[in-house]
Amino acid sequence: MSTGSTTSTPSTANAPSTANAPRAASTPSAPKRRRRRRTAERRPRFAIAVTAVFFALLYLPVGVVVLFSFNSQKSLTVFEDFSLRWYTAFLQDDVILDSLGMSLQVSLVAMAGSLVLGVALALGLVRSRSRLRSFAGLVMLVPLITPEIVTGVAAMLLFKGLGITLSTTTVMLAEITFSISYVTVILRSRIAALNPEVEEAAMDLGATRRQALRLVTLPALLPSILASAVLIFALVFDDFVLAYFTTGVDPQPLSVRIYSAIRFGVQPTINAVGTLMLAGSVGLIVLALAIPRLFGRRGGLDLLSGK
Amino acid sequence: MDLAPAPRHPLDDRLPGRLPPPGGHPRPRHHRPLGNPRFGFNPDNLTALADPAYRTVLLRSLGYALITCLICLAVAYPVAYAIALRGGRFKNLLIAAIVVPFFANYLVRMYGWSVVLSDDGTKVLQTGAGVVAGLVYGFVVFMIIPLYAAMERMDTSLIEAGRDLYGGPLRTFLYVTVPATRQGAAAGCVLVFLPAMGDFVSAQLMGGPDQIMIGNLIQDKFFQGQNWPLGSALTMLLMVVLFLGMLGYLRRTRKDEAEAAR
Numbered sequence: 368m369s370t371g372s373t374t375s376t377p378s379t380a381n382a383p384s385t386a387n388a389p390r391a392a393s394t395p396s397a398p399k400r401r402r403r404r405r406t407a408e409r410r411p412r413f414a415i416a417v418t419a420v421f422f423a424l425l426y427l428p429v430g431v432v433v434l435f436s437f438n439s440q441k442s443l444t445v446f447e448d449f450s451l452r453w454y455t456a457f458l459q460d461d462v463i464l465d466s467l468g469m470s471l472q473v474s475l476v477a478m479a480g481s482l483v484l485g486v487a488l489a490l491g492l493v494r495s496r497s498r499l500r501s502f503a504g505l506v507m508l509v510p511l512i513t514p515e516i517v518t519g520v521a522a523m524l525l526f527k528g529l530g531i532t533l534s535t536t537t538v539m540l541a542e543i544t545f546s547i548s549y550v551t552v553i554l555r556s557r558i559a560a561l562n563p564e565v566e567e568a569a570m571d572l573g574a575t576r577r578q579a580l581r582l583v584t585l586p587a588l589l590p591s592i593l594a595s596a597v598l599i600f601a602l603v604f605d606d607f608v609l610a611y612f613t614t615g616v617d618p619q620p621l622s623v624r625i626y627s628a629i630r631f632g633v634q635p636t637i638n639a640v641g642t643l644m645l646a647g648s649v650g651l652i653v654l655a656l657a658i659p660r661l662f663g664r665r666g667g668l669d670l671l672s673g674k
Numbered sequence: 675m676d677l678a679p680a681p682r683h684p685l686d687d688r689l690p691g692r693l694p695p696p697g698g699h700p701r702p703r704h705h706r707p708l709g710n711p712r713f714g715f716n717p718d719n720l721t722a723l724a725d726p727a728y729r730t731v732l733l734r735s736l737g738y739a740l741i742t743c744l745i746c747l748a749v750a751y752p753v754a755y756a757i758a759l760r761g762g763r764f765k766n767l768l769i770a771a772i773v774v775p776f777f778a779n780y781l782v783r784m785y786g787w788s789v790v791l792s793d794d795g796t797k798v799l800q801t802g803a804g805v806v807a808g809l810v811y812g813f814v815v816f817m818i819i820p821l822y823a824a825m826e827r828m829d830t831s832l833i834e835a836g837r838d839l840y841g842g843p844l845r846t847f848l849y850v851t852v853p854a855t856r857q858g859a860a861a862g863c864v865l866v867f868l869p870a871m872g873d874f875v876s877a878q879l880m881g882g883p884d885q886i887m888i889g890n891l892i893q894d895k896f897f898q899g900q901n902w903p904l905g906s907a908l909t910m911l912l913m914v915v916l917f918l919g920m921l922g923y924l925r926r927t928r929k930d931e932a933e934a935a936r
Contacts, residue, residue, distance in 0.1 A: 410760065411752075411755060411756060411759070411760060411843065413752060414751075414752035414753070414755045414756040414760075415756045415760065417749065417752035417753060417756070418752060418753045418756040418757065421749060421753050421814075422771070422772075424811070425772065425775060426775065427786075427790055428783055428785075428786030428787040428789065428790050428811070429775055429778075429782075429783060429786055430786075431786050431789050431790055432782060432785065432786040432789070435789075443789050512864075512868055512920070513868070513913075513916075514868055514869055514871060514872025514873075514889075514912065514916065515869070515872060516872040516873075516874065516889050516892055516893070516909070516912075517872060517909055517912060517913055520892060520896065520905065520906065520909045521909075523896070524902070524906060527902075598777075601777060602777070605777070605778065605779040605780065607779075607780060607781050607875075612896070622779060622781055625779075625781050625782065625785075626781055626875075629781070629785050629879070630878065637785070641779065641781075641782035641785065641786075644778070644779045644782060645775075645778045645779060645782055648777060648778040648779060649774050649775070649778055652773070652774050652777045652778070653770075653774065656770060
């Protein structure tokens, strides 16, 4: 880090040369000065210790699940022997495999649907001159700040009110609706950062609006679009609450299946399924974070600042 | 380990009039299969909210969510500080290490956490502390990220200045770092508070029947109690409470921004 080195070196280098001469006469201030110098350079031990404990606690539960997924016994406290028993159990469990298939299907459809709508919405929110623009921007943010249980209840009641039987389709619809906000938030800033003159130049060269969009704007947005696609896939695949409220009886999304399993006691197969889900999601998130860099651009997908 | 099944709380017995009659509601079955609500206006479900038992659950949820916020603040400040100011070239890696497991399956993480807590032998499960521990584990990342962003933006020479003025580490932190990152902390509190209020997994996996939150009540009304109108009314109640909180937050940040602009 650059600031750390630039701030610490002057204080050590300057202190003896500039401050020593005048201060030497006033003896009472001498020990104080020494103490100050030490505090300025001291590492924040407390903060670092808390951080270390935090990381340990953050990964401990995940580690427990992963470790005991390889246990040869059913126990969650004693690790007997390494075995793939629970993974084979998972591969023979048709109900869970059906759920896995459904979750994959839902995630793919939600990814595609929310990308199309989200990109369109983001373009509209940045480019439109309509007075509805800021209102639409506000409405789009609502799902992000509403507790999921409210969104879930609302979606379920809407479907029921329209007389639609809850099924895989309703989960897809709910997840698409929910994911649009993420796509739009991610893409909005990228679109705003685009240079509009490039698109104008394309149109000056005879491109139609649609051609300019297809040949200039969308390729420029491709890294962000791919990153949000991967992210949406992972989010939807892992989503529990919304799926829980909008799913029918059979098949149920994997996370809902896990939920009912862990409610009724420990089933080690869940450790295996959970481990695979964790590995899959972590892989996807890392991919989502890496995609913009692969394209050689900085700041494509910024999960942290949201700016 | 006994992962408690859905807590059946005594509230259902207190509302005999609002449970469906034995034969189900009179309705054309061929149009509306069992389980579909009949739409129409009826204030009963809103007045039912006045039941003191619901107030208890709501207040408990508010309390848990607030305590969760405070603990998250206490954890996130040192973590964000250490990473933002001392992370060096590992900064991004450390933040990614926090964000990545957070995006991974919430249920699996909560489940692992409940296993860890039950192994502990400290009898945290089945208590309010267990529920709060679950909420903190579930949502602390929402506090760290905005705080980290605020600390990154913060002018670190302010901290140097605090030290130069003979402020100890604690005083410098309280009078310089905290005010400079206040907005990040406020955003984090909102981001933690909202999902914590609506959560029902934590109370289910880590609390007993006496620690149910409003989320559990809503879930119960929809899935066990089959009293959808009442569940909807409870959802409305949750939304209204959160909306009022958001209004307060927005007014506060507006004021902050206005002051900053001046």
